[in-house]
Amino acid sequence: MIVSALALPQEINIRTVPDSIFSSPYLTLGLQAWMPELYQWRPIERLVATSLDGQQPVIFEIDTIDLPTATRRWKVNLPGHPELTFDDLRTGKWPKPTEEEIEARSKALELAQYVHDKLDIRPLTTATIVRQLREGKEDRD
Amino acid sequence: MNLLQVIVELRHSTPLKLFSPYEELYRSLTEKELPEKGVPLPGFELTISEKQMRIVVDPRRIAIVLGDVPNIGYCTDNVMAVFRKISDLVKLPPLSRLGEKSYWVEESELNFDELVAVYKKMYRPTNIIKESIDVGVSFILASGECKANIAFGPMELTQLESMFVFKPPKLPKVAEFLGIDYYLTMEQKEITERMLRDFVNSGLNYAREQSEKLMSLLKEGG
Numbered sequence: 001m002i003v004s005a006l007a008l009p010q011e012i013n014i015r016t017v018p019d020s021i022f023s024s025p026y027l028t029l030g031l032q033a034w035m036p037e038l039y040q041w042r043p044i045e046r047l048v049a050t051s052l053d054g055q056q057p058v059i060f061e062i063d064t065i066d067l068p069t070a071t072r073r074w075k076v077n078l079p080g081h082p083e084l085t086f087d088d089l090r091t092g093k094w095p096k097p098t099e100e101e102i103e104a105r106s107k108a109l110e111l112a113q114y115v116h117d118k119l120d121i122r123p124l125t126t127a128t129i130v131r132q133l134r135e136g137k138e139d140r141d
Numbered sequence: 142m143n144l145l146q147v148i149v150e151l152r153h154s155t156p157l158k159l160f161s162p163y164e165e166l167y168r169s170l171t172e173k174e175l176p177e178k179g180v181p182l183p184g185f186e187l188t189i190s191e192k193q194m195r196i197v198v199d200p201r202r203i204a205i206v207l208g209d210v211p212n213i214g215y216c217t218d219n220v221m222a223v224f225r226k227i228s229d230l231v232k233l234p235p236l237s238r239l240g241e242k243s244y245w246v247e248e249s250e251l252n253f254d255e256l257v258a259v260y261k262k263m264y265r266p267t268n269i270i271k272e273s274i275d276v277g278v279s280f281i282l283a284s285g286e287c288k289a290n291i292a293f294g295p296m297e298l299t300q301l302e303s304m305f306v307f308k309p310p311k312l313p314k315v316a317e318f319l320g321i322d323y324y325l326t327m328e329q330k331e332i333t334e335r336m337l338r339d340f341v342n343s344g345l346n347y348a349r350e351q352s353e354k355l356m357s358l359l360k361e362g363g
Contacts, residue, residue: 050240
């Protein structure tokens, strides 16, 4: 891929040469005519790239640091899964349910279905609401 | 596409006071400016190898590089944590620019030449296009107050490797590469935690949308 300097992780330091040294009273050529390797496509708007170039930085290196991240603030405590961390949840790594959890879930679904049938819960549609308002009663057909 | 690197940069309109202690001391004691312009202290660069993170602080900027980017939430969280630590130490000057550069990569089943041919279909088949052996596409898009400099194209392993500050553990031999520099320029705006968090989140969400659009565009073209 042909990459412009703006897409690179660090800015390229292009040598700067004053235009005046390439000029004479009779003829003035632009810098890029003399040094075509310095040619860069220039957009109308002046562009500055997001960069990590430091100003002659003093460089340090360390193994790790303790940052006040959400991982430190939030402690995950999921019963049956002590190994689970906040980072696991954030990256979508949910643990596989245990046999007991699968059994408990199916029992909960059965119970919910029983309650649903017993109470005769049906969705309240717009048509039902309009009819109830018109007829002034709340019973369901 | 997979997000493999993020750089967030806060560029300041005036130098951080941390780097001009003599000027500050002189001003504080004499209530006058230092007669001769002092030489600022050099910048600071800290690489945290386990976290694949680099923090650059110099008189005019703070940059945070993340080489391990499992998801957008992780990036925002770590950028905010570094920001909090630095702003606890020193008051940050007003901003002139906020930028977030992210790199996205998708392994290609095609070889490099075939992938170049797919990209070339985006152009009118002129002689130059027909003869070209490589291609890179670059656009500047607007998104509300922000702008995004978007560059994409095919890449081989050697070129891919040169793009990353921390070399990812596994890079494909041929890939579709997308670099998005999402930025906001301003005149002397005070930075707040909320503003930075919203910017980092919206920049990465915008970049993810663009990566999805690019992939569907290439599928249509391929």
